[in-house]
Amino acid sequence: MALARLSRRAFAASVAVCTAGVMTAAPAGAHIGHSHDKHHSHLTVLLDDLSSPKGLTIAPNGDPVVGQGAFGGPGPVLEYVLHGPDRGTTIPLSDPFRYGDVAAAPDGTGWALGAGSAEEGVPGDTWLYHRDVDGNVTQVVDIAAYQATDPDPEDQDVPANPTESNPYGLAATHNGDALVTDAANNDLLRITPAGDVTTVARFSTEAVSTEQIPPEIPGPFPDTIDAEAVPTTVTIGPDGFAYVGELKGFPFHTNSSRIWRINPNADGAQCKAGASTGGCRFYAKGFTAIQDIAFNKHTGALYVLELAKDGVFAFEAALEGAGAVPFPDAVLLKVSHNKRTELAKGKLSQPGGVAVGKRGGVFVTDQVFTGGRLSLIH
DSSP, X not given: OOGGGGGGSOHHHHHHOOOOSOOOSSOTTOOOEEEOOTTOOOEEEEEEEESOOOEEEEOTTSOEEEEOOSSSSOBOOEEEOOSSTTTTOEEEOSSSBOEEEEEEOTTSOXXXXXXXXXXXXXXXXXXXXXXXXXXXXXXXXXHHHHHTTSOOTTOOOSSXXXXXXXXXXXXXXXXXXXXEEETTTXXXXXXXXXXXXXXXXXXXXXXXXXXXXXXXXXXXXXXEEEEOOXXXXXXXXXXXXXXXXXXXXXXXXXXXXXXXXXXXXXSSEEEOTTOOBTTEEEEEEEESSEEEEEEOTTTOOEEEEEXXXXXXXXXXXXXXXXXXSOOOBOEEEEEETTEEEEESTTSOBSOOOEEEOTTSOEEEEEOTTSSEEEEEEO
C-alpha cells in the first residue's frame, strides 16, 4: 500500500487491506501545557488473547463492552462484568463476527460497524448494525452505498476516488441514533434505527508541512501538502455535542491532528481550520494520529488515544518490519485544566479504543495486531 494512499483512510484500516451546564476539557484554541504522569498510573489487564479489539464502549450499567475482529479473525462482542457475584466474567452479546467499532446507547440498544472499507474497487463490510433491547441484530444501512451518492468534494486521491468509504468511528446519541465518522470520505454521518442518513459535517483539507517525510519516500515534495482530515473517532461530550478526532493524512506530520466540536443535529456543517460553518467549531489541536477519544462526563476530562508518539511513519515501519522492528508505544493523554498528562506511559501499543466508565475508570483496548487486550488504567 503506497503511503500516498494513506491520506484516504485511517492508517490502521489501510494496512488491513488503514446537559445542564457545559463542561469542557479546554477552551477552544487554548494553550494546553504538558506534564508527566506524576501519580504513576497503573495498568491492569482485564482480558487478553482477544481478536483485534478496536471497538470499545460502556454499557448503561457501566460495564465495558468490547468489539472484536477489526483487523483479524471474528469474535463475539463481549461485556466485561465489573460488579456483583459474576465480577471478572464476560457475557457474549453477539455471535462471532468482525466488528470495527461498537457503541452502546442509553436506552439499552447498541450499534456496531462491520470491519471493512470500500477501497480500490474491493468492497468490505461497510454495514452499520443495530441491536435492539431484546438482543436482536439487524443490518440498517450500507455506509459505502450511501457514500456513493455523497462524494467527498475535497478528495485528494490520484487518481480521484471521491466516493471511497471507510466507516471507522462510532458513537450513540442520547436519543439512540448512531454517529459514524467515515475516515475515507472525510465526513460525519447520523443514522436513525430506521436507516435515515444525514451528512452532519464534512472535514476540509489543511496544509501540512512535508518536513517529516522519510528520505526513502521518493520526492521531491512541496513545502506543504493539503492533507485530508481522516476522521477516526467520534464521542458525545458532557454538553451533548459530538466531538470528532482526526488522524490527519499524508504527509502525517506529528502534532497536526485536530479535535472538532459539532452539533449532532447539524446538516452539512463544514469543519475547516479558521473557517468552520453550520454547527462545527475547532476544539483542540496539537495531537498525533488520533485513534480514539472519550470524556469523563463528570469531570469534563478528555482522554485522547494516539497511534504512536512519532506518528504514522514510525508505526508503519513496525508493520513492514514483520517483527524485526518493535511496534512503537501508543500514547494516552488526559486533557484537563489546560494540561496534558500522559498515562500508562510505555505500557500501550497498537491502540484500539478508549472509554470512561461511570465511576471514572479509564478502559483501553490495545495490541490489536498481536493478541488484543482490554485494560483498566488507574
